[in-house]
Amino acid sequence: MSDEIILLDFWSSPFAMRVRIALAEKGIEYEAREEDLSNKSSLLLKMNPVHKQIPVLIHKGRPVCESLIIVQYIDEVWSHKSPLLPSHPYHRANARFWADFVDKKIYPTGKLVWGATGEVQEAAKKELIESMKVLEGELGDKPYFGGESFGFTDVALIPFYTWFYSLETCGDFSIIANCPNLVAWAKRCMQRESVSKSLPDQYKVYCFLMELKKKFEAK
Amino acid sequence: MSKAKLVILDCWVSPFCMRVKIALNEKGLEYEAQAEDLFGGKSELLLSSNPIYKKVPVFLHDGKPLCESIIIVNYIDETWSSPPLLPPCSYGRAQARFWADFIDKKVFDACGNIWRSKGEVPVEAKKEFIEILKQLEEALGDKDYFIGTTFGFVDIILIPLTSWFFAVEKIGGFTVEAECPKFSNWMKRCLQRESVAKVVPPPEKVYESVLMFRKMQGID
Numbered sequence: 505m506s507d508e509i510i511l512l513d514f515w516s517s518p519f520a521m522r523v524r525i526a527l528a529e530k531g532i533e534y535e536a537r538e539e540d541l542s543n544k545s546s547l548l549l550k551m552n553p554v555h556k557q558i559p560v561l562i563h564k565g566r567p568v569c570e571s572l573i574i575v576q577y578i579d580e581v582w583s584h585k586s587p588l589l590p591s592h593p594y595h596r597a598n599a600r601f602w603a604d605f606v607d608k609k610i611y612p613t614g615k616l617v618w619g620a621t622g623e624v625q626e627a628a629k630k631e632l633i634e635s636m637k638v639l640e641g642e643l644g645d646k647p648y649f650g651g652e653s654f655g656f657t658d659v660a661l662i663p664f665y666t667w668f669y670s671l672e673t674c675g676d677f678s679i680i681a682n683c684p685n686l687v688a689w690a691k692r693c694m695q696r697e698s699v700s701k702s703l704p705d706q707y708k709v710y711c712f713l714m715e716l717k718k719k720f721e722a723k
Numbered sequence: 724m725s726k727a728k729l730v731i732l733d734c735w736v737s738p739f740c741m742r743v744k745i746a747l748n749e750k751g752l753e754y755e756a757q758a759e760d761l762f763g764g765k766s767e768l769l770l771s772s773n774p775i776y777k778k779v780p781v782f783l784h785d786g787k788p789l790c791e792s793i794i795i796v797n798y799i800d801e802t803w804s805s806p807p808l809l810p811p812c813s814y815g816r817a818q819a820r821f822w823a824d825f826i827d828k829k830v831f832d833a834c835g836n837i838w839r840s841k842g843e844v845p846v847e848a849k850k851e852f853i854e855i856l857k858q859l860e861e862a863l864g865d866k867d868y869f870i871g872t873t874f875g876f877v878d879i880i881l882i883p884l885t886s887w888f889f890a891v892e893k894i895g896g897f898t899v900e901a902e903c904p905k906f907s908n909w910m911k912r913c914l915q916r917e918s919v920a921k922v923v924p925p926p927e928k929v930y931e932s933v934l935m936f937r938k939m940q941g942i943d
Contacts, residue, residue, distance in 0.1 A: 554825060554858065566814060573820045580813040593801040594787060600794045605775065638775065 509534035512548050512560040514541060516712050518611070518663030519571035520559040521702050525659050526575045528698035530582040572603055575659055588656045599650055602642060603660035609635040610664055618670040618713050619720065629675045636683045643689055654696060658689075662699055665690040669706035670713050729754035732769050732781040734761055736932045738831070739792040740780040741883030741922050746796045748918035749879070750803045762939075793823055796879060808876045819870050822862055823880040829855045830884045837895045838887070838933050841942050844895050852891065856903045863909055874916060882913040882923065889926030890933035 511527070513520045513536045527534055539548055539558050551560045551567035561568045561577070568577045579588040589596050613635060616628030639661070643649055649657035668679055668690075680687045693699045729747065733740045733756040740756075747754050759769055759779050772781045772788035782789045782798070789795045800808040809816050833855050836848040859881070863869055869877035885899075888910075892898050900907040913919050937943040 563814075568814070568817045569821055570824055573817050573824065576820065577813055577817040580816065593798050594784075594789075596801065597789050597794050597798040600797065601789075601791055604791060604794065 510562040511536045512539055512551065512558045512562070513537060514539050514558050515704055516666070516709050517558060518666065521663035521666070522571045522659050523559045523561060523574050524702035525662070525698050526578045526588060528702055529586045529588065530578060531585060532582060572607070572660060575656065588659060590650055590655065595650070599656040602649060602657040606660045606664070610661065614664060614667055614671060618667065618674040619717050625675065629677060632671070633677070633682050636679065636686055640683045640686045643685060647692060648689070654693065658693055662690060662693045663703065665694070666703050666706055666709045670710040673710060728785055730783040731756050732759050732766070732772065732779050732783070733757060734759055734779045735924055736929055737779055738883035738886060741886070742792045742879055743780045743782055743795050743799070744922040745879050745883070745918050746799045746808065748921060749806065749808065750799060752803060793827060793880060796876065800876070808879065810870050810875070815870060819876045822869060822877045826881050826884070830881070834884070834887050834891050837891045838937070839940070839942060840894070849895050849897060852895070853902045856899065856906050860903050860906045863905060867912060874913065878913055882910070882919055885910050886923045886926060886929050887933065890930040893930060
């Protein structure tokens with residue numbers, strides 16, 4: 505069985521970006537296969553029959569699904585380089601808690617800020633700013649969420665930096681005005697090659713999300 | 724030397740709290756379960772230990788709080804390694820985490836779509852619930868437990884939710900045993916374990932609570 509690593513990918517997915525960052529942090533070579541989400545490949549449907557979603561990491565022919573689970577898998581298999589989760593169980597639990605917070609609070613409300621209108625959008629905007637402030641509070645004076653080193657929570661959150669332009673434009677608010685430390689953290693992360701090479705341009709993402717929004721509104 | 728103090732901020736009917744208690748029982752650990760009154764007034768300790776979600780379970784290890792049941796079960800497994808709840812190999816662990824995540828995303832909400840129905844339960848809701856159990860049945864296959872021959876992580880995450888199934892069956896007008904016999908056998912197998920039986924309440928008691936929740940939410 506080949507050692508080959510394949511990532512079933514999509515350029516603008518924040519979840520796929522998490523995996524790309526983790527693989528880059530570990531210096532792992534892999535083949536990225538861009539999926540057409542309107543016409544999913546038979547490989548994707550076979551490797552993720554339950555959710556039929558990207559990202560999927562295929563390692564030695566076996567699939568691993570769900571971005572945070574994939575990142576943990578990568579961290580465990582390639583444990584000798586750039587550890588992403590801390591070693592102490594309490595700090596690991598903390599890192600997982602905040603990564604889960606990103607999934608529960610940033611992703612769904614962010615979607616409504618760029619994707620919805622009217623009252624729904626307004627309510628989502630308030631909640632999103634609140635959640636970002638909570639994250640800022642958790643970050644505190646630390647350079648990264650895990651402390652001195654870039655880690656699991658940073659990997660979980662930084663892809664959503666690609667949404668900042670879309671959130672500010674659609675929501676008509678300034679993220680830096682509300683959460684300056686969070687923006688400083690994002691820029692710090694972007695200085696890492698693993699991050700800057702894995703994240704697409706914010707304006708390109710904005711154009712894509714607006715196309716998506718038009719499609720949903722048309723339905 | 725003082726023993727490490729283990730406390731769970733608890734609610735007897737919460738499947739999420741049950742997960743933590745089963746994990747602690749599996750590890751042979753003694754703990755104190757502090758019952759929270761979720762409707763009358765949450766304790767100061769709960770609100771200060773879980774300021775983000777203000778929910779149970781909260782696990783306190785020497786006073787340090789941990790929140791979110793799956794994260795707590797992972798922590799318990801990593802802190803007290805014997806017997807292991809997760810498989811030893813990375814791929815097996817990824818599989819276990821995948822199914823735990825699937826269970827969290829799907830099962831409780833599917834239950835809710837049935838027990839929260841006003842009047843006739845929508846056919847779609849029943850169909851979706853059974854479909855989810857069938858997917859889990861497929862993952863279980865011919866194995867005794869989800870990840871193999873030993874009771875572990877996925878079983879711990881799922882078995883507490885089944886304590887709500889009797890209520891769902893009564894309100895939905897179907898039985899899990901008839902629709903998913905393999906799943907039903909797995910349930911019975913898990914409920915025979917002492918660590919589980921000590922924690923999971925009788926289904927009739929949960930049903931009574933569900934009827935009370937329906938009244939509170941203005942459904943009945």
